[in-house]
Amino acid sequence: MPTTITLTGKGQITIPKEIRDKVGLRPGDTLSASIDSQGRIVLLAARIEPEELFRDRPPVTRVVSLDEMQEAIVRGARGRS
DSSP, rough: OOOOOOOOTTSSOOOOOHHHHHHHHOOOEEEEEEEOOTEEEEEOOOOOHHHHHTTSSOOOOOOOHHHHHHHHHHHHHHHHO
16 A cells, blocks of 8 residues: 655655565665655665675685785875874
8 A cells, every 4th residue: 555755855755664565675775765766766675685795896806814904004104194
């Protein structure tokens, strides 16, 4: 059953708890908003799969030790001071 919601003066809406619970939305989740061909506002949960975070990254070609990482952090910090 459709639920009526109100747009605030700041252009914000509150998604009712029942709807948030049904689709598994939690505080801090990101939504994607668009307008469909009939002029309706469509909100989709913008869930990012871990693989998507690294999809466009070059493949790992060498393993870096913890000591090497710490040295790189120190070098970077020195360069900023």
